[in-house]
Amino acid sequence: MATETGEVAKESAGMPQLDFSTFDNQIVWLLITLVVIYFVLSRVALPRIGSVLAERAGTITNDIAAAEDLKQQAIDAEAAYEKALVDARAEAGRIVGETKAAIQVDLDKAIAKADAEIAARAAEGEKAIAAIRDSAATSAATVAKDIAKDIVSAVAPGKIDAKSITAAVTAKMKG
Amino acid sequence: MATEAHGAEDGGLVFHPMDQFIVKPLFGNGDVGAFTITNVTLWMALTVVCIIVLLVFGTSRRAIVPSRSQSIAEMMYGFVYKMVEDVTGKDGVKYFPYIMTLFMFILVSNFLGLLPMAFTTTSHIAVTGVLAMFVFLAVTILGFVKNGMGFLGLFWVSSAPLALRPILALIEVISYFVRPVSHSIRLAGNMMAGHAVIKVFAGFAAIAAISPLSILAITAMYGLEILVSGIQAYVFAILTCVYLKDALHPSH
Numbered sequence: 001m002a003t004e005t006g007e008v009a010k011e012s013a014g015m016p017q018l019d020f021s022t023f024d025n026q027i028v029w030l031l032i033t034l035v036v037i038y039f040v041l042s043r044v045a046l047p048r049i050g051s052v053l054a055e056r057a058g059t060i061t062n063d064i065a066a067a068e069d070l071k072q073q074a075i076d077a078e079a080a081y082e083k084a085l086v087d088a089r090a091e092a093g094r095i096v097g098e099t100k101a102a103i104q105v106d107l108d109k110a111i112a113k114a115d116a117e118i119a120a121r122a123a124e125g126e127k128a129i130a131a132i133r134d135s136a137a138t139s140a141a142t143v144a145k146d147i148a149k150d151i152v153s154a155v156a157p158g159k160i161d162a163k164s165i166t167a168a169v170t171a172k173m174k175g
Numbered sequence: 176m177a178t179e180a181h182g183a184e185d186g187g188l189v190f191h192p193m194d195q196f197i198v199k200p201l202f203g204n205g206d207v208g209a210f211t212i213t214n215v216t217l218w219m220a221l222t223v224v225c226i227i228v229l230l231v232f233g234t235s236r237r238a239i240v241p242s243r244s245q246s247i248a249e250m251m252y253g254f255v256y257k258m259v260e261d262v263t264g265k266d267g268v269k270y271f272p273y274i275m276t277l278f279m280f281i282l283v284s285n286f287l288g289l290l291p292m293a294f295t296t297t298s299h300i301a302v303t304g305v306l307a308m309f310v311f312l313a314v315t316i317l318g319f320v321k322n323g324m325g326f327l328g329l330f331w332v333s334s335a336p337l338a339l340r341p342i343l344a345l346i347e348v349i350s351y352f353v354r355p356v357s358h359s360i361r362l363a364g365n366m367m368a369g370h371a372v373i374k375v376f377a378g379f380a381a382i383a384a385i386s387p388l389s390i391l392a393i394t395a396m397y398g399l400e401i402l403v404s405g406i407q408a409y410v411f412a413i414l415t416c417v418y419l420k421d422a423l424h425p426s427h
Contacts, residue, residue, distance in 0.1 A: 014193055017300045017367065022198035024209040026301040033219040034309075037226055037280055042272040045230035049252045052237050052245075059239055 145169045188381060192374035196298055196367065214294040222283045222296070230279070251279070255412065262416035267423055273313075274419075277306060278412040285366060285404035289397070297407075298366035300359060307359035310415050318422035329425040358414060365407050369400040 016022070148169050152160050201212045230251070233244030241249055255278050259271045281297055288295025296302050318326035330347040332340060373396050380389040 016193055016196040016198060017298070017363065019198065022207050022213075022215075023301040025198060025207050025211055025213055026215050026296075026299055027305050028209045029213070029216045029219050030296070030302050030305055033223055034276060034280060036223050038272065038276045040223070040227055040231060041276055041279070045226075045234065045248070046252065046272055046275060048234050048237065049230070049248055052234065052239075052241075053249060053252070055237075056239055 141170065141173055144173060188378055190375055190378040192371040192378070195294065195370060195374060198299075215296055215299075218284070218287060218294045218296050221287055222280060225283045225287065226279050229283075251275075258413055259416055262413065263420045263423060267416070267419055270419055274412055274415055277310070277415060278408055281306070281362065281411050282405065282408035285408055286401075288366065288370065289400055289404060295366050295370055298363055298370060300363045303359035303363040304355075306362075306411070307355040310358065310418060311355040314418045314422045317419070318425060321423060322425055326422070326425050329421055333426075354418065358411070362407050362411055365403050369396065369403055372396055373400065 145166050149162055149165050152165055198207055198213050198215055200207060201214060201217055205211070207213060229244065230248045233242075233248045236242065236245065238245060252275070255275050256268075256271055259267055259274055263270070284295065284297045287293055288297065318329070322328075330344045330351070332343045332347065335343050373393055376389050376392045376396060380386045380393075382389075
């Protein structure tokens, strides 16, 4: 192309690829291009993309770990809740038992006290009844002696003394 | 040679499928020297710009939830990183930036070459040859530095019967030295062939009766070329990884 004389061989071949006069030009520019691309890639592009990918992987890993953590927390919270529930049930059962026992004790005490009172009252009543009975018997004897003295003095005045009448009445009443 | 071809086929169908690969100065019509600004310079510079836009500006926000461009950059990164790690193992990961450089350069060059009127830098054997030689030399030097003479164990297939080993060693040595050739020609050949075929179909479009078919064929080829562009960049990168693995772990 450039010089008529030098081009004959290349033209017959018909392939610009085999035009050796352009090789140095192509190789020079290729080497410059490759060096530029290499430096752009190794200094800027690849570290940046690599760090972005690593960062993303890290973010994803962290998020998954955080999710796992939260899940574990939820499980723990549920377990704590269950435990609290069981504890509360046990506590309630215990309180019920204690209260029952306390009430039972009070009840027993009250029953015992009431029994004692009833017994005391009954004894008192019996005593009163006995006293009343005794006084009634004494009164009856006094009345009987008086009436007997009156009757005797009316029937035979001055013949029988009071003492013998009393003794007779007493003996009669005993009989 | 373009002008001569025009003159020779005056009036008939004109095919210049290879004209698109001509390296020419961007300014003026002078000679192509080592540092002349040529269309190679332009399209390689565009490749660099595209890579910077995608991988540097696209990721400038460093978002945890990525934007679209950042997703693409991360996908590229992840794709190449996983490839390097899977093929070469953990100790090959430190060579990831080099393989990423090769992969991004080839991928973006291939795709930029698909733009109409574009110049495909990776269709030139000079470019792919340098890439392949770079890989070949790096892998060979690395192999000897890492393993010393043990690197030669790569050619001595210890699992084969003893009688076969010298023959196998010869084959292995030949295949080892053919690597850079196949590595470079595979890429350049694929790119060149696809682009040339599209140009040939485009030439047929001059005949009115065939032009609809021609456009259909161009469309189909273009789709195929998009596929090839991605696949060739991937193939180049994964073969580089395989060679690197040989250097790091020469035992079979």
